[in-house]
Amino acid sequence: MSIIKLKNDLISNLLLATSTLGLPGNPQLTDYIGSSIVSDGFKGKNDVTLNLSNPVFSCWHNDLEPIGSHIVEQSKSWELPLSDFKVSGKSILFNINRDVAIPLLLREEFVIQNDSGYQSTILLNTEKNSFKELTRLRFKYIEETLVSLIEATGGKTSIRRANYLETTDQPTNDPLFDRKEPLAIDITQHKANIPFDLDETQFSIEPGSRLMNLMLLFNESIVPEDLKSDTCRIIILIHINDWKIGEKAITSWSILNSCISKLSQISFIPIADITSDLSLTEIKDHWRSVIKKQSETECMDQQGDCLIETCLRYIITSISPKVFHKLDLHKYKEALFIQYNYARLVGITNKFNQLATPLPLTDVNLNLLKSNHEWNLIYNFIAKYPVLLSEVLKPNPIAIHKIPYFINTFVNCISIYYNFTRVITEINEKSLPLANARIVMINKIRSVLHQVLSLIKIEPVQQM
Structure with a gap:
């Protein structure tokens, strides 16, 4: 992917340029040099921008011209070389060499890389039968789009469906879910592993509650072995009204199944209703x-x-x-x-x-x-x-x-x-x-x- 490689080349050559020019530095600089300082250009003005406005780069602010000149010179060996630059404020605005770029971009076959780190994805669709038809259509289109996206980037998908019921009186033959007493959950010692913004660190799960029933749904749809590989992730499609409870439920499930360290491999897509006056x-x-x-x-x-x-x-x-x-x-x-x-x-x-x-x-x-x-x-x-x-x-x-x-x-x-x-x-x-x-x-x-x-x-x- 030429554009991503171009931005990576800019980042890697920034420190090289300042070192070659003998410019001052400080230990913090390397922590701030990353993809966040490279952005698309301003419409009609330039192609790619190196933003050095953060005060940590103040030691270079008087030398942006020689930095830009050195990077343009070094770029002659890049896949997408730069043609020129100008300084605007505390940013360096670069243009790409079109004579090289246009033939390359029109002739090359795209190689779509999977940058997520995940080779397989489990899509868990918790769409309810009670949803109105447009909301159900939204769940369907989002699921199909996700499959297309993941497969376009070389990943594999499997789809699981679970019709979440607000309440259930059916026994599960699992003492955890058939219990009569509240289940106490304490996430205090696990906060570093929790990617969700939960509103409580200690809470109780009441038998028959929405929280308990969502945890039961996840327990029936997901097994800890799904998360055994670091290259597998789970995406849960969930109604927005159940989203925050769902995060609390999956966190509780991961604690009880001793896989809290794998919780970062699970993400939610909250889906709101679509309505219309017409069918x-x-x-x-x-x-x-x-x-x-x-x-x-x-x-x-x-x-x-x-x-x-x-x-x-x-x-x-x-x-x-x-x-x-x-x-x-x-x-x-x-x-x-x-x-x-x-x-x-x-x-x-x-x-x-x-x-x-x-x-x-x-x-x-x-x-x-x-x-x-x-x-x-x-x-x-x-x-x-x-x-x-x-x-x-x-x-x-x-x-x-x-x-x-x-x-x-x-x-x-x-x-x-x-x-x-x-x-x-x-x-x-x-x-x-x-x-x-x-x-x-x-x-x-x-x-x-x-x-x-x-x-x-x-x-x-x-x-x-």
């Missing part, structure tokens, strides 16, 4: 009617179900799972705009193929792509797709709603590019080299957009 069937019928009226083609008859599913999946996954949400029926336009732009990418490629024979990729001069709009699409979306996967799967919280946001921003930038650029002009000897370069970029854009849509289980249409 799911009525929502689909409403959208079907509106889209059919607005459509200038027969697309609704041919791919209506696909477009309706696009609207549902995009809207439901675009909101943070723990946010209560009333379904916005007007947001369907964003979802259809995504499909429209994907179909337009297909149309551009088809038109070019009718007018000319595409060159082999190795023969295309990709350095003809000079505009800032083209660089924005290549750097901020094509190159950062692997970064998106890495960021979304970071625990606490796992942020799957970043995927629809990425898609929406990507598609809007594609549309802006259309407005400023005639991708295919009249094909002749003079225009053909640039047209070939733009088609390579368009095909790469389409490939990345297809991949990211597949993460939320949206099937892109070929025409609209």
